Structure formats: C-alpha cells, structure tokens
Amino acid sequence: MxxxxxxxxxxxxxxxxxxxxxxxxxxxxxxxxxxxxxxxxxxxxxxxxxxxxxxxxxxxxxxxxxxxxxxxxxxxxxxxxxxxxxxxxxxxxxxxxxxxxxxxxxxxxxxxxxxxxxAAFALSEPGAGSDAGALALTAARDGAGWRLTGEKTWISNAPAADVYTVFARTTADAGSRGVTAFLVPADRPGLTGEPLRMLSPHPIGSLRFDAVPVSPDDVLGEPDAGFGVAMRTLNLFRPSVGAFAVGMAQAALDASVDWAGRREAFGGPLKDLQSVGHRLAEMATRTEAARLLVYAAACAYDRGAPDVAKRSAMAKLFATETAQWVVDSAVQLHGARALQEGHPLEHLYREVRAPRIYEGATEVQRGIIARELYR
Known part of the structure; x- marks a missing residue:
C-alpha cells in the first residue's frame, strides 16, 4: 500500500x-x-x-x-x-x-x-436518524420467520431499488443489540414506497412495511446482530463520503482558479487582487488538508488500525465542512452567475449540503471523536 x-x-x-x-x-x-x-x-x-x-x-x-x-x-x-x-x-x-x-x-x-x-441501504426512520439504535421498525415472529411493520425514510434509491438491506428491531428494549439486518426484495407483498423531493434532486424516498414477510434465509449475519452489519458498512464508507466532498471542493477550486485568471476587474485579473488570491490560497490549503485526512483514514482502515473510528470521523467531519466552505467561496468569487440555474457551481452548491448530514451528521462525528479520545 x-x-x-x-x-x-x-x-x-x-x-x-x-x-x-x-x-x-x-x-x-x-x-x-x-x-x-x-x-x-x-x-x-x-x-x-x-x-x-x-x-x-x-x-x-x-x-x-x-x-x-x-x-x-x-x-x-x-x-x-x-x-x-x-x-x-x-x-x-x-x-x-x-x-x-x-x-x-x-x-x-x-x-x-x-x-x-x-440496491439500497434502509436504516433511517422518521424517529431514528442520527440515533440509529432507536429503530422502531419491528420484526415480529411469524413461525420460522418474521413480519416487518413500520416505516423507513430518507432511503436513497427508494422506492425504485430492486433489493433493500433493511434494519429492523427483533428484540424490544435492547437498543442496538436488538436489531437484525434483512435482505428484502422490492417485490415482497406489503412493501410500498414513495419518492421525496429534495434540495438537490436525488433518488430518495420513504418505505412502508405492512407485515412484509421475511424468512431466516433473508437474515444478513445473525439475528440481533444487525447493528454491527450496519456499522461495518458505515465504517468503510464514512471516509469515502469525505472523498466525495473533496472531489466537489476540488471542482469548485479548479473553477475558481480558472475564473480568477480570466475575469477582468479593477484594471486587471481578479487573481491579482490580494483578497482574491488569499481566498484561493485558503481554498487550496483546506482542500488538500481534507484530502490528506481522507487518504490517511482510508489507509488506516485498510491496514486494520485500532483508531479507524476516530480517523474516519475526523475525515468525514473536516472534509464535508471544508467542501461547504470551499464551494460557498467559489460561488462568492463568481458572483451572481454562479447562482444561475444550470451553472456548475449552482449544482455543487446544492449537492454539497447533504454530506454534512447523511451517514452520521457533523455533530455525530464530533461525538465519536470526543469519545475515542478517552479510549
């Protein structure tokens, strides 16, 4: 490596x-x-x-x-x-x-x-977003299998996915230790959904489970061990959310460097204005710092380092917050044209907001980091 x-x-x-x-x-x-x-x-x-x-x-x-x-x-x-x-x-x-x-x-x-x-990952619920251990979708015993009843929301690719990884409560009052992961094909009876309209158009929606049948063959892993299935997936993907953010930040930086070199104002190109040059320098520095945090977290995951949770949280936290700031700075440098529908920065401005929330909001990442400091 x-x-x-x-x-x-x-x-x-x-x-x-x-x-x-x-x-x-x-x-x-x-x-x-x-x-x-x-x-x-x-x-x-x-x-x-x-x-x-x-x-x-x-x-x-x-x-x-x-x-x-x-x-x-x-x-x-x-x-x-x-x-x-x-x-x-x-x-x-x-x-x-x-x-x-x-x-x-x-x-x-x-x-x-x-x-x-x-495929789709169905974890979030109306009352269980950041607090994934508070899932309310129930899996009630039905012979050798279960019946899923409840609702999921903010599920990417819903309701058009072909198969859902669904996390449901199989043991009441057990917190994260009473959750089971199920593999649920979209054509199961009782499973319906509807799309949700978001700030940035994404394939995302809600799902309703009306006694949806699942069998032991649909269980991913072991019963009551589904929270670990979810966390292993999120631990792998969390640094890559930061990478997504870094990609958007770099795109905004590239556009700004090009624009500031071509745009004439106050007798010369924008880049010659000290305030603009300093802003570009800060955008470049923060973007590179975010990239290094992301790469370091990914390499830590790949070598099985013991501090993966902390590194991944740091990478997602810093990269997504940085991308928001860099894209906003790029919009400011471009002026009103960047707010026009169809402009690449207008697209990035809408896209960059969501990663600070999904797969663990910024506040959740800070909590993880603080907790890991005392391990």
Whole structure:
C-alpha cells in the first residue's frame, strides 16, 4: 500500500482515467437522466465500465477503502450523479458482500456488480436518524420467520431499488443489540414506497412495511446482530463520503482558479487582487488538508488500525465542512452567475449540503471523536 500522503503512479493514472470517464460518457448519461430518479442507464454504464467491479470484486479481496475514496473523489470532480450512483450501489450491497451467505451473494452481487440490479441501504426512520439504535421498525415472529411493520425514510434509491438491506428491531428494549439486518426484495407483498423531493434532486424516498414477510434465509449475519452489519458498512464508507466532498471542493477550486485568471476587474485579473488570491490560497490549503485526512483514514482502515473510528470521523467531519466552505467561496468569487440555474457551481452548491448530514451528521462525528479520545 502506498504512503497515506502520496498515491502510486498507477493510482494517479487511474484517477485521471476516472475523471475522463466522468467528464465524458458518464456526464452525457447523467444529463439525459430524469432528475431525482434512479438513472438505470448510468448505473448500467458503471457496471459496463468495470467501476462497480472495483467495489464488489468477483474474485480476490474486498474493495480497499482507499480505492473507494479514489473512485468517489475522481468521479465527483466531473459528475456527482455518477459518483452518487456508484456510492449508493456500494452502500446498499456492501452488507451482502460483508455478511451475506454464499447463496445471498450469488443471487444479488452479480446483478449489482453489472449495474442490472439497484440496491439500497434502509436504516433511517422518521424517529431514528442520527440515533440509529432507536429503530422502531419491528420484526415480529411469524413461525420460522418474521413480519416487518413500520416505516423507513430518507432511503436513497427508494422506492425504485430492486433489493433493500433493511434494519429492523427483533428484540424490544435492547437498543442496538436488538436489531437484525434483512435482505428484502422490492417485490415482497406489503412493501410500498414513495419518492421525496429534495434540495438537490436525488433518488430518495420513504418505505412502508405492512407485515412484509421475511424468512431466516433473508437474515444478513445473525439475528440481533444487525447493528454491527450496519456499522461495518458505515465504517468503510464514512471516509469515502469525505472523498466525495473533496472531489466537489476540488471542482469548485479548479473553477475558481480558472475564473480568477480570466475575469477582468479593477484594471486587471481578479487573481491579482490580494483578497482574491488569499481566498484561493485558503481554498487550496483546506482542500488538500481534507484530502490528506481522507487518504490517511482510508489507509488506516485498510491496514486494520485500532483508531479507524476516530480517523474516519475526523475525515468525514473536516472534509464535508471544508467542501461547504470551499464551494460557498467559489460561488462568492463568481458572483451572481454562479447562482444561475444550470451553472456548475449552482449544482455543487446544492449537492454539497447533504454530506454534512447523511451517514452520521457533523455533530455525530464530533461525538465519536470526543469519545475515542478517552479510549
């Protein structure tokens, strides 16, 4: 594995190839897709190009956290829609890859890997977002199996996914120790959903479970051990959320450097104004610092370091907060044109807000870091 602070030459070439794909064929598919809905041609292209194979290798070891970060950062710099489609496939099916039986993996992973099947991760509920241990969706015993009753919300790829990794309470009053992970196909009777409209159009919605039947063959891992399934997935993906943020920050920085060099004001290019130059310098420094935190956290995960939770929380916290500031600064430097619908920065301005909330809000990350300091 390369040093956390320097990518190997082949990794640098791979990132350049990914950026070219994102700016070319993936950007074309993203622009043609329906906003706010699952873009199946885009997902299929991710499979055809072998990018989902990197997340779910058909042979060999599981995906490296660093590779996942490089994928997400590189795609985000030119096509956030492609980045999001890849990340949601990963998040939805990673529990199957990590905890699924041979039969479960054989049934679902080839389709997800090829981009034919769309996966989703169904954890959040109306009353259980940041407090994932407070899940209220119940799994009541029904013979050898269970019946799922309740609601999920803010579920990416819902209600259009083909399969959901669903976390439900199987033991009352047991907190996080009474949750089981289930693999639920979308065509199960009693499972319905509706889309939600967001600030930035994303495929996201709510799900309702009306006594949805699940069997022991649908359990991912062991009964009452589902919280661990969720946390293992989130521990892998948390640094890569930071990588997504770094990709957006870098895109905003690149646009600002170009604009400040071309835009004439007060007798010369904007870059010659000290206030603008200093702002660009701060944008570049914060972006690079965020990138290094993300790479270091990913490498720590890959080598099994004991402080992964703290490093991952630091990476997500700093990178997502930094990206918000960098994109906002870029909008300020570009002026009103950056607020016009269709401008790349207008798109980034809407996209950059959500990562500070999902997969553990900024406040949750601070709590994790503070707790880890005393271990």
């Amino acid at each position: 390369p040093d956390a602070y320097e990518l190997a030459p082949e990794e640098q070439r791979w990132c350049a190839e990914l950026r070219a794909l994102a700016a070319g064929p993936l950007r074309t598919l993203a622009d043609a897709g329906p906003p706010g809905e699952v873009n199946r041609p885009l997902v299929a292209a991710l499979g055809e190009l072998g990018l989902l194979e990197r997340v779910f290798p058909s042979d060999g070891p599981a995906v490296r956290a660093l590779d996942l970060c490089l994928l997400r950062e590189s795609l985000a710099r030119a096509c956030t829609e492609a980045e999001t489609a890849l990340a949601l496939q990963g998040l939805g099916a990673c529990p199957v890859a990590q905890a699924g039986t041979e039969e479960q993996r054989a049934r679902w992973l080839p389709g997800v890997r090829a981009g034919r099947a769309v």
